Amino acid sequence: MTTSRRPRRRVAGAVAALAVAVLTAACTSLQPVPFPGATAGAVSAAPRPDLGRYYSQRLRWSGCGEGAECATLTVPLDYARPGSRDIGIAVLRIKARNQQQRIGSLVVNPGGPGGSGTAYARAADQIVGASVRDYFDVVGFDPRGVGASAPVDCLSDSQLDRFLSVDPTPDNGPEEQQLRDAGTALATGCRARTGELLGHVSTPDAARDMDVLRAALGDLRLSYLGKSYGTFLGATYADLFPRRVGRFVLDGVVPPDLTSAEMAQGQARGFELATRSYVQRCVEQGGCPLGETVDAGLAWIRGFLSRVDSRPLPSGDRAVPQLDEAWASYGIAQALYDQGSWDRLTEALRAGAAGDGSPLMRLADDYARRRPGGGYTSNIMESMYAVNCLDRPDSPDLATYRARARRLSAVAPTWGELLAWGSLPCGQWPVRGGTPPHKVTAAGSAPIVVLGTTRDPATIYEWARRLRAQLANAALVTLDGDGHTAYGRGSGCVDDAIDTYYVTGQTPKDGLTC
DSSP states (O other), X not given: OOSTTOOOBOOTTXXXXXXOOOOOOOOOOOOOOOOTXXXXXXXXXXXXGGGHHHHTOOOOOEEOSTTOEEEEEEEESOTTSTTSOEEXXXXXXXXXXXXXXXXXXXXXXXXXXXXXXXXXXXXXXXXSOHHHHHHXXXXXXXXXXXXXXXXXXXXXXXXXXXXXXXXXXXXXXXXXXXXXXXXXXXXXXXXXXXXXXGGGOSHXXXXXXXXXXXXXXXXXXXXXXXXXXXXXXXXXXXXXXXXXXEEEEEESOOOTTOXXXXXXXXXXXXXXXXXXXXXXXXXXXXXXXXXXXXXXHHHHHHHHHHHHHXXXXXXXXXXXXXXXXXXXXXXXXXXXTOGGGHHHHHHXXXXXXXXXXXXXXXXXXXXXXXXXXXXXXXXXXXXXXXXXXXXXXXOOOHHHHHHHHHHHHHHOTTTHHHHHHTTGGGGGOSSOOSOOSOOOOOTTOOOEEEEEEXXXXXSOHHHHHHHHHHOSSEEEEEXXXXXXXXXXXXXXXXXXXXXXXXXXXXXXXXXXXX
């Protein structure tokens, strides 16, 4: 639940839990308009002479299944000391269907932090419209510390199971200490297992990697689709390299000036609003196991989480045999990202009321990128902290979280306390980042499209408006709807506007509401 996370919807089984959805049929009659002055294979100079060898590299592509090509990009571990140590960044490309009229590359990021961009790009047919697929190579990369790109490692699978099982809403001093100890174990494990890399996985580091990638792809400007945390990454890139911004879409916004406390407060409000929307639909459909009114349904969910805190349910999982408050919360949160999962959530809660925690545990597994029975398919639950704690450090003082929990519980009684304590490990993090939260303007950039969804649980709509107000050259598009992110979620109005922007360069009207 940190911006964590995520976008997450399944794509043809290829990208477990990333923010993608099958697009409605897109118009393919758009005529491609290339960037003014762009020439095939042109590469801009490196911003500094000591980065020249990175910017002049050429990717060596090889087939990696299902029509994809893969390569490794070489970047410096530390941009302040290029050449001292290099790391490899995994890159995957699905080539444009119309190579004769190809506009360029569209680099994509699904969020997280910790989501795999290579897995996301492999699902190119599902994450962008048909006309965009015609004229753009869709390119994804695993950001440094993620997936196949020098991955962060902190805990063994069994240790991670225990970390995720710790009570996220401590009721007394011993439980607060247990939560702190879990954060300390995570931080200590990250430093021991990851080493020097741990201090170089910040968002500005990944944004600089994106510019090296742009050059290696042969593009004068970077075109980009970033969702959720991917908007933070994209906005950071745009502020660092405004003159290299091509056609940029930031969907489900995380503004780079958010503090850790603001992140917790916004997500608490967002998940509370999304939960209310879910319960309202459950009640309207009839036969809702949560009650006959929205307020009764919300109270039911809070009561359920309180009950499993004291009396966990059998989970049906040999490695995590009990569904406690932590795993139940992950399962509910997972379903709130996409209203297509709401019916599944209702049945899981119905089963939970009958004493069976296994359906909700399966939702929690999706959230954590975990295999039923044990083992993880991704390092997102570790890399998420590694990136967030560099970008947004927090306090080591338990009293800070205690006070935050009281404030957030008043505005978000279902989710406030859990999210108030969520960044406690960042108060104990063993390394510090060099760029504190700050406003971005990207002055001098091409137009940037900012997308916001009014009842988004993880990236509240106000954040889209906030970033739009900061950017010097941007247009805000609003989806009046539920779920996380807007593009590719079934709104023809949104999809047509974004597809047209990518293919022709025509920026949507600022203030467009769909």
